[in-house]
Amino acid sequence: QLQLQESGPGLVKPSETLSLTCTVSGGSISSSSYYWGWIRQPPGKGLEWIGSIYYSGSTYYNPSLKSRVTISVDTSKNQFSLKLSSVTAADTAVYYCAKQLERLYYFDYWGQGTLVTVSS
Amino acid sequence: DIQMTQSPSTLSASVGDRVTITCRASQSISSWLAWYQQKPGKAPKLLIYKASSLESGVPSRFSGSGSGTEFTLTISSLQPDDFATYYCQQYNSYSLTFGGGTKVEIK
Numbered sequence: 001q002l003q004l005q006e007s008g009p010g011l012v013k014p015s016e017t018l019s020l021t022c023t024v025s026g027g028s029i030s031s032s033s034y035y036w037g038w039i040r041q042p043p044g045k046g047l048e049w050i051g052s053i054y055y056s057g058s059t060y061y062n063p064s065l066k067s068r069v070t071i072s073v074d075t076s077k078n079q080f081s082l083k084l085s086s087v088t089a090a091d092t093a094v095y096y097c098a099k100q101l102e103r104l105y106y107f108d109y110w111g112q113g114t115l116v117t118v119s120s
Numbered sequence: 121d122i123q124m125t126q127s128p129s130t131l132s133a134s135v136g137d138r139v140t141i142t143c144r145a146s147q148s149i150s151s152w153l154a155w156y157q158q159k160p161g162k163a164p165k166l167l168i169y170k171a172s173s174l175e176s177g178v179p180s181r182f183s184g185s186g187s188g189t190e191f192t193l194t195i196s197s198l199q200p201d202d203f204a205t206y207y208c209q210q211y212n213s214y215s216l217t218f219g220g221g222t223k224v225e226i227k
Contacts, residue, residue: 037216047164047207049216063121063215096163104211106154108175110163 002027004097004111012091012118018084022097022111029078030055035100037107038071038082040093048093052100053080060103087118122146122210126219132227139195141222143208148188152212155184155193158221159204167206168193198224 008020022036029036037052051061053071061069070083084091094115098107123146133139143153151171156164166175168184171191181196195202203226208219 046220047209047218049209049218052216060214098163104152104214104216106166106169106209106211107156107164108166108169110165113163 002099002109004099004109006095006097006111006114008114008116010115010117012087012116013120014088014118015086018082018087018091018095018116018118020082020095020097020114020116022080022082024078024080024099029073029080030075033102035103035105036073036080037098037100039096039098039107040091041096041113042090042093050082050084050095052103054103089118092116092118121215122149122213122217124208124210124217124219126206126208126222128222129220130223130225132225133198134227135198135200137198137227139198139202139224141193141206141224143186143191143193143219145189145191145210145212149210149212151187152210153184153186153191154209154211155182156207156209157202157204158207164207195224 003025005023012018035052038050051071053059068085073080094113096113097111099109125144127142153171155168158164172184183194205221205223207221
């Protein structure tokens with residue numbers, strides 16, 4: 001059974017860079033056609049897609065966040081990562097990693113999520 | 121971006137009720153729509169994809185319909201486990217977007 005697990009600091013200071021890693025177990029991150037994405041949810045609010053990556057490193061991002069987002073992949077560790085720069089309180093959210101069957105697709109497996117708070 | 125609008129934002133219902141949630145897209149997305157269920161403190165769970173295809177393991181009381189710009193999620197007979205928030209998501213365009221959510225509460 002495929003499992004995804006987010007990890008990283010729960011507290012980030014304003015103007016700094018938020019960094020999270022998603023570790024995939026029970027399957028290979030290099031599986032053909034799968035994309036791996038990040039989605040966030042501010043407390044009490046809805047879901048926002050951040051971006052997605054293919055094991056080859058091909059990425060696509062939410063245009064509203066593109067200037068601050070970098071998603072990368074490490075196939076040797078079966079992990080992919082998120083960096084969000086110049087964070088503000090508005091970036092406080094639960095961050096989820098998830099799997100897509102194809103590039104422009106829905107998310108069929110999700111991690112449990114990790115809360116990241118932006119505060120000094 | 122394609123905007124997704126869900127209605128209602130909150131719905132009060134009783135066990136056994138038939139419940140319908142609507143999701144409208146700001147432009148046609150063909151049938152590229154998914155529905156998720158989310159319970160407090162948990163990750164969203166995929167229920168329906170391609171507007172009407174039931175994800176494996178999801179009870180048959182859940183069904184989806186629609187195409188183009190208007191879609192519905194129906195729960196034929198609401199069960200205690202179904203009280204949750206439901207989100208739609210379009211995957212027709214380069215930028216994936218979700219609806220604002222519909223919370224199904226106990227009446």
